[in-house]
Amino acid sequence: MELQQKLAVLADAAKYDASCASSGSIKRNSKNGSGIGSTDQGMGICHSYAPDGRCISLLKILLTNFCIYDCSYCINRASSQIERARFTEDEVVNLTLDFYKRNYIEGLFLSSGIIQSSDYTMEQMVNIARTLRKKHDFRGYIHLKTIPDASPELLRLAGLYADRLSINIELPSKKSLKNLAPEKNSVTINQSMGFLKENINESKESRKKHATISNVNRTQKSKFIYSPAGQSTQMIVGADSSNDAKILTLSNKLYNGYQMRRVYYSAFSPIPDASLNLPAKSPPLIREHRLYQADWLLRFYGFNVNEITPIPKRLAPDMRHHNDVNQNIATPDSHSGNGMLDLDIDPKLSWAIRNRDIFPVNINTASLERLMRVPGIGAIGASKIIKSRRIRPLRVHDISRCNLSLKKIAPFIEALDANPANKYLEQANLKQYFLNLQPTQMALF
Amino acid sequence: MFTVQIRDFEHWRTTARELLQRDTCPSLIQWEVEHQQGLFGDMAESHFAADVVYQQVYVSAQFLSLIEQAACYRDDAKWSVFYRLAYRIAFQEKELLNDMTDPDVARLYTMCKRVSRDKHKMKAFVRFKKMGDGSRHGENHLSDDAAVSIGNQCVAEHLVPEGLAPESLAPEDLIIEQYVAWFEPTHLIVESLATFFTQRFSNMHFAILTPDCCMYWNTKEVCFGEGVQKPDKVHDKLEELWCEYYANIFNPARVKLKAM
Numbered sequence: 001m002e003l004q005q006k007l008a009v010l011a012d013a014a015k016y017d018a019s020c021a022s023s024g025s026i027k028r029n030s031k032n033g034s035g036i037g038s039t040d041q042g043m044g045i046c047h048s049y050a051p052d053g054r055c056i057s058l059l060k061i062l063l064t065n066f067c068i069y070d071c072s073y074c075i076n077r078a079s080s081q082i083e084r085a086r087f088t089e090d091e092v093v094n095l096t097l098d099f100y101k102r103n104y105i106e107g108l109f110l111s112s113g114i115i116q117s118s119d120y121t122m123e124q125m126v127n128i129a130r131t132l133r134k135k136h137d138f139r140g141y142i143h144l145k146t147i148p149d150a151s152p153e154l155l156r157l158a159g160l161y162a163d164r165l166s167i168n169i170e171l172p173s174k175k176s177l178k179n180l181a182p183e184k185n186s187v188t189i190n191q192s193m194g195f196l197k198e199n200i201n202e203s204k205e206s207r208k209k210h211a212t213i214s215n216v217n218r219t220q221k222s223k224f225i226y227s228p229a230g231q232s233t234q235m236i237v238g239a240d241s242s243n244d245a246k247i248l249t250l251s252n253k254l255y256n257g258y259q260m261r262r263v264y265y266s267a268f269s270p271i272p273d274a275s276l277n278l279p280a281k282s283p284p285l286i287r288e289h290r291l292y293q294a295d296w297l298l299r300f301y302g303f304n305v306n307e308i309t310p311i312p313k314r315l316a317p318d319m320r321h322h323n324d325v326n327q328n329i330a331t332p333d334s335h336s337g338n339g340m341l342d343l344d345i346d347p348k349l350s351w352a353i354r355n356r357d358i359f360p361v362n363i364n365t366a367s368l369e370r371l372m373r374v375p376g377i378g379a380i381g382a383s384k385i386i387k388s389r390r391i392r393p394l395r396v397h398d399i400s401r402c403n404l405s406l407k408k409i410a411p412f413i414e415a416l417d418a419n420p421a422n423k424y425l426e427q428a429n430l431k432q433y434f435l436n437l438q439p440t441q442m443a444l445f
Numbered sequence: 446m447f448t449v450q451i452r453d454f455e456h457w458r459t460t461a462r463e464l465l466q467r468d469t470c471p472s473l474i475q476w477e478v479e480h481q482q483g484l485f486g487d488m489a490e491s492h493f494a495a496d497v498v499y500q501q502v503y504v505s506a507q508f509l510s511l512i513e514q515a516a517c518y519r520d521d522a523k524w525s526v527f528y529r530l531a532y533r534i535a536f537q538e539k540e541l542l543n544d545m546t547d548p549d550v551a552r553l554y555t556m557c558k559r560v561s562r563d564k565h566k567m568k569a570f571v572r573f574k575k576m577g578d579g580s581r582h583g584e585n586h587l588s589d590d591a592a593v594s595i596g597n598q599c600v601a602e603h604l605v606p607e608g609l610a611p612e613s614l615a616p617e618d619l620i621i622e623q624y625v626a627w628f629e630p631t632h633l634i635v636e637s638l639a640t641f642f643t644q645r646f647s648n649m650h651f652a653i654l655t656p657d658c659c660m661y662w663n664t665k666e667v668c669f670g671e672g673v674q675k676p677d678k679v680h681d682k683l684e685e686l687w688c689e690y691y692a693n694i695f696n697p698a699r700v701k702l703k704a705m
Contacts, residue, residue: 004689011693029644038645045569050695060694098683099690101624101649102573269698283698387543394546401546 001085007095009085013065013076014111016271018234018264022057022106022141025163025229026207035137036100037107039163044141045106058109058143059099063087063125067113071170071181072275073239073268076113081273086115092128093136100140107141107163108132114147122150122158129161141229148184148192155192159199159226164261166232167192172242172250180239180277193233193258199226200259230261237291238284239268245309245339248294252305255298265291290341297348300379301372308347309339310354345434349375352412353430360414360422364393376408396421407437446472447492450479451524454516461528465502467495471532476524502535508542515556517563519632526552563632568641573624573651574681624651627676635660639667 022044029038046055064086065076075082087095096108110128114121125144132138144162146155159165167189171177174186203226210223233254235247251263267283274280297303342350352359352375361374363385371382384402388394393416400406410421411433424433449464451457457476464474469492512527530549534541544550624646635658642653643662653660659670 004686007686007689008693011690015694015696030647031644034648036646036648038641045565047569048691050691052695052697052699054695054699056691056694059690061690095686099687101575101622101646102681102683102687103571103626103646104687267699269696285699384545388545391540391544398546401551403545 003091003095006085006087006091007061009083010062010065010087011060013062013082013113014060014109016075016266016269017060017109017111017145018266019143019166019232019262020055020057020060020109021143021164021232021262023229024261025141026225028139030137030139033137033139035139036097037138037140039106039139039141047104047106057106058141059096059105059107060109061087061092061095061111063092063110063112063121063128064115065113066115068116069114069181069183071184072277073170073180073236073271075271075273077275080271089124089128089131093131096132096140097136097138100138105140107138107143109143109145111145112147118147118149119151119154122147122154126154126157126161129158133161143229146192146196148189150192152195155195156199156226159196159203162227164229164232165196165227166234167196168234169250169254169263170234171236171240172247173240176240176242193231193254196227196231197258200230202226203228230259232262232264233260234264234266236268237265237288239278243309243339244287244291244294244341245305247291248298248305248309251295252298263295265295286343287341290343290347294341294347297351301348302369303348303351307351309341310337345431346375348373349408349434356425356430359412359425360419361412362414363399364389364415374409374412376405376412408434446475448475448477450477452479454513457516457524457527461531462502463493464528465531465535466497466499467492468498468536471525471529474525474528476521476528478521478524504531504534505542508534511542511553511557514560515553517560517632517634517637518556520556523556526556560632560634563630564634564638567628567630567634567638571626571628571642571653573626573646573649574679575683576623576625576679621650624649625676625679626651626653628653628655629675630655630657633657636669639669643667 022039023042024044025039025041027039027041030036044057046057048056050056062076064084065082066084066086067074067076067078070078074080092108092110096105099105100107108128110125112121112125125147129142129144132142141164142162143164143166144158146158146165146167148167150158155165169189170181170184177184177186203224206224207228235250237247247265254260254263265288267285267288268279269283270278270280294303294308297308298305341347345353352373359374361370363371368382368386371377371385372379377385381402381404384404385394385399388398388402395417396410396413396415396419397406398415399409399413410419411424411430413419414422424430427433449460451460508530512530515523515527526549530541530553533549538544541547542550542553545554635653635655639660642651642660646662648664649662650664651662654673654676656674657672659673661668661670
């Protein structure tokens, strides 16, 4: 098969992976090297945008889409009738270097179907990363999707060459994993995540030590660099009946337990030649979007899962039965009590409307944490407000001078002058006020 | 009112310092970019001859780094905004930069943000094309149609390290891959991105051509040249592979009309 044809098949097979991030690694460049490439600690670079609005930052491909597993949600499962292909190691290496030299990409995101055995596959992936690093002194970004059952030796090696490793959690519950991915095992997935976490932490310690000890000692032991951009995972949303509360609870656990850098949510999109136990409907993109927003609230805004998806009130027995039957049908307006996020408005606004008694917040006196709980004020906005109010007390209109949306924020704040928008807080249909602010936005999804 | 002509950021900085030392009110100065070798007008000269009022004028390091970034902004009105801010920070409102509600401060941050965005875009969207299939040192392989239309014969000279005499190298060492990119930045950012590009593509011979300024890197040193006109399209066969990748990596089920 021609290289171009292989690329078509193996890029197509990789398109269901949500992540394309190239951020959060260590600072590195090729100034004193023999090759090319650089990475930054901060944000990555999107070199193109796909028609679905997603960023293309990495060469995201599968080494092969042959696979011995039969996960029903996966296009590459053993029983699927799709066209198969397999890259050689050199082909992947050269594609990465050639694309990088033209500034198309930040690096490589390599994943693979499982051929022969987990270790056999993992070893090939590690070899590619090693060739890029050792033979070509490539200093761009490498993300390896790790095979969970691979041996600890291979997982250890992988982290020496990759900036980021990931293992997919795949589904929000063990039961769903058992149903839909019979060969995968949630125990090994968790064990491998734990193994990566230990190595990543060991590397962090080593780098920290290295930065603080004197130059004399520095030569004695070299820095241990292992997956400096940490680990991430991906969860498929909408392939089973798990609600958002369940998903977010699991994410929270992954963030806290394994120090995940990111949990990616991938709206299940119907695949050709699909298995019959799966919903054949268009991917729940808005739900995915709301989950990302909720995920942000968990990580950066000090919210907990129960605030974002309030615990359902105890339902009467007949109601409970009714709810079970309809578990699969999460309608946009049924967010109260069924553990689903409101699809019409973002989760912070939704929380504020439910807790409107704590508003309005005074922008001249409120703490940073409190300001960040106001819908429309993010971390940057809140710090701008705090800086500005040190100089003089703020008026309602100063909000727009801080580049914030006054319309969205106004009902929730108090300032030096009177704020007529506070009256909306008392209206029963507060949500409607906000829906009117964004009349056409939703229709385009 | 008098006119002061300046060349670049460093020149602005020295001039502004002298004017601040003489307690010159911002409303008296008209800042202009020097287009010819003209010096200050009479008024200006007499002003610079005036007595120094303050030996030392202080502004914060944060302010300096912000205006250095904003100096890439393509609008000559920036110079008077900088001076007004410097004057107020030095003599009136030390904490001025924290006041996000002040129009001049807001303008400065907006300029910085636009410049930073433009720099980010240039890092992302510069596209290198490989010239020919590798060239032999000493041959001007850019003398084909594409190179002539680049209108800059020195691209080839710039890209080969100086002092590399052909006879001192084995034939296989003479093959040097050369990459050329054409880009049109919104702001005047080419020089400020030299570090990024040369440290990323350290071992690649490349030229980035723009209408304002061109950057050349021969793996040893960077140099800048005059801006050039848009060259004709150069064909690089890797583009076909890239298009194949691009066509296959996105998921049509996720298409968003808004994003197209």
